[in-house]
Amino acid sequence: MNRIEIYDTTLRDGTQSEDVNLSAEDKLRITQRLDDLGVTYIEGGWPASNPTDRRYFEEIGNYTLKHARVSAFGSTHNARTTPENDPNIQSLLDARTNVLTIFGKTWDIHVRDALRVPLERNLELIHNSLAYLRDEVAKLFFDAEHFFDGYKANPEYALACLHQAHEAGVDALVLCDTNGGSLPQEIAEIMAVVQKELPQASLGIHAHNDSELAVANSLQAVQSGATHVQGTINGYGERCGNANLCSIIPNLELKQGHKCLPENHLPKLTQTALYISEVANVQAFHRQPFVGRSAFAHKGGIHVSAVRRNPRTYEHIEPETVGNKQRILLSDLAGQSNILFKAKQYGYHLDKNDPFVLELLSQIKERESNGYEYSAAEASFELLLNRTLGRARKYFTLLGFRVTDEKRQENKDPYSEATVMVQVGGVTEHTAAAGEGPVNALDNAMRKALEKFYPTLTEMHLLDFKVRVLPPQRTSDGKEGTASNVRVLIESGDSQSRWITVGVSYNIIEASWQALEDAINYKLFKNDQLKIEQAMAQARTET
Known part of the structure; x- marks a missing residue:
């Protein structure tokens, strides 16, 4: 040596x-x-x-x-x-x-x-x-x-x-x-x-x-x-x-x-x-060997099934030796092994024959065929998992929103404003807010409507916003359609963590709404989990 x-x-x-x-x-x-x-x-x-x-x-x-x-x-x-x-x-x-x-x-x-x-x-x-x-x-x-x-x-x-x-x-x-x-x-x-x-x-x-x-x-x-x-x-x-x-x-x-x-x-x-x-303010290269986010990521169901039994089957070193970690991704290539592995990560030990596993797998494949990307938006997947299990409550109901975007003078920036109506526990809240662009205005209006009910939302910030135009989907007779969906990925965060959510629609504002709604629901869901953990810890201390 x-x-x-x-x-x-x-x-x-x-x-x-x-x-x-x-x-x-x-x-x-x-x-x-x-x-x-x-x-x-x-x-x-x-x-x-x-x-x-x-x-x-x-x-x-x-x-x-x-x-x-x-x-x-x-x-x-x-x-x-x-x-x-x-x-x-x-x-x-x-x-x-x-x-x-x-x-x-x-x-x-x-x-x-x-x-x-x-x-x-x-x-x-x-x-x-x-x-x-x-x-x-x-x-x-x-x-x-x-x-x-x-x-x-x-x-x-x-x-x-x-x-x-x-x-x-x-x-x-x-x-x-x-x-x-x-x-x-x-x-x-x-x-x-x-x-x-x-x-x-x-x-x-x-x-x-x-x-x-x-x-x-x-x-x-x-x-x-x-x-x-x-x-x-x-x-x-x-x-x-x-x-x-x-x-x-x-x-x-x-x-x-x-x-x-x-x-x-x-x-x-x-x-x-x-x-x-x-x-350096340079986006990290996910596929970089050894240290990249994707260096030890597994997507195909056969690969996941193998690495669950023995990681050496598809990993040339133990990820931890360089400070990295193994990741299991969700996609239309996923099998039951992916679902079982991800559920275990979130604390749920499921049987491969559980009807829930097949139901969730079916939902993922259907959604990803329409353009959803759960391998990137793991927060949206965690919500989907817990909703299917019946363990994530409904924090608010959307009654409607309107977004306007107008340019009033040639040499001035466009003006964006959003109006949102939501219902929380039988109480209707109707608010409006401006923003730097339609998505920011919609985000501001949502938070303004919900923060009085959920004050911890003030801790949350929108960190990144990505839009991708997806290839046109084929019609029932096999011909390529003219309308294209867009996929929106939103990264949000607070002082403790970051999370990514996804929305898909032919309408960019609707796709943005879906991703924003998931982002807020995820924050509230994690807050509930933290409260439960703290209560359990307190109970153990008292006993």
């Missing part, structure tokens, strides 16, 4: 992703979460490139990290000056980190066309920059930019660049597949040459995902002797992204037997990935 250094570059390379923008405060929060995960190094940014990174380095010195060391990143010095007089080099020293990473050109085409200096001068830039910084920090790394492409084009020169860095005393030569075009067998072949050329050097890998091979190339590099692996959480990065540490770390630890994180820290991986996606 080898110890592999995990070098996280989410805060630098990850921010080059077109949909990722992090403030200095965001970077500080993410640093603390990465430190808690237990990565070896955290690349905080390039202090010479922007004010955000400079502010980050000014602030991070005030934090005490338990596991990770922060690195500053920069380039070799400008060809027209010396390291001592180069602002970029001085900004690295001003960052006051005990780890520095310098990148340099190793592909001759970049030296000629980007730097526009002689090949020999670039060798001097690499050596002089690293030699100048060597005694200033505890750890010094050289990112050999475009190394694999450079080696393919001019192997002698690419190797000469590595020799200059090694002679300057770096702690690791990090071989970069910057364009992301190399194949795993090329990584292995070229690394074998490097090891023969520089047998005493410690090697690292920095891969990009342009060929969907960044993770595979990183794993191959470790198999070929690399002990230092760079990547980003969730694979964020320029173009198609960087090597995804959320896949690299568990593969190294669980499949190859290496050690990357402190003992018992791997289960923190899923929550770390979710936290960073939230801070």
Whole structure:
């Protein structure tokens, strides 16, 4: 078993992703979460490139990290000056980190066309920059930019660049597949040459995902002797992204037997990935291996029946080892096993021959054939389950609603208003409310009508709203109809939890009403359950 250094570059390379923008405060929060995960190094940014990174380095010195060391990143010095007089080099020293990473050109085409200096001068830039910084920090790394492409084009020169860095005393030569075009067998072949050329050097890998091979190339590099692996959480990065540490770390630890994180820290991986996606304001990728919401989700009835007996039948690892969990989905592919499993999750132990199971399965298949999606809207399913069991009471009755949407002036926003009439316990409530759009107005009017009866609804908020137009349904004679249903998914939440509900109709307002009605009913139903649990706990205490 080898110890592999995990070098996280989410805060630098990850921010080059077109949909990722992090403030200095965001970077500080993410640093603390990465430190808690237990990565070896955290690349905080390039202090010479922007004010955000400079502010980050000014602030991070005030934090005490338990596991990770922060690195500053920069380039070799400008060809027209010396390291001592180069602002970029001085900004690295001003960052006051005990780890520095310098990148340099190793592909001759970049030296000629980007730097526009002689090949020999670039060798001097690499050596002089690293030699100048060597005694200033505890750890010094050289990112050999475009190394694999450079080696393919001019192997002698690419190797000469590595020799200059090694002679300057770096702690690791990090071989970069910057364009992301190399194949795993090329990584292995070229690394074998490097090891023969520089047998005493410690090697690292920095891969990009342009060929969907960044993770595979990183794993191959470790198999070929690399002990230092760079990547980003969730694979964020320029173009198609960087090597995804959320896949690299568990593969190294669980499949190859290496050690990357402190003992018992791997289960923190899923929550770390979710936290960073939230801070970056990027929607989490549900089908992401290991940490995605769908990574251990089962939908087909045969699959569910098998995993209930033995999860290994359709799961390559135990989800809990990376902090994830198994999920059983409901759909028109569902069988009795799905129903039994979901009912058990909610505390109901049912027999497969119970008529209730067949009735509920029939309802689900019928509803999903019309466009309902219970695999996403589990709150709506839980309500359906409890209604079929007769365990969810009717909290209110809709007597009617009206929604108006009008544009009064060309240069003004549209005006939306909803009127709702409901009945609660024989009392009729008729209210109206405005909103930012018809759905928001309808939500406001509903809450206004119901909050006097159910004050806890003030805790609830609408968090997300998604609409999908469904394909036209076929008529009874097999022809495709002209009308299309829409499916509305609404995510709601309070201080304790979040839940998703669904509505389907050819009318978007009606579909929205269904999802809103389920959202409110679910909140009230969970409140009732909590009261029952508290009463039972009180009774046990008194006895």
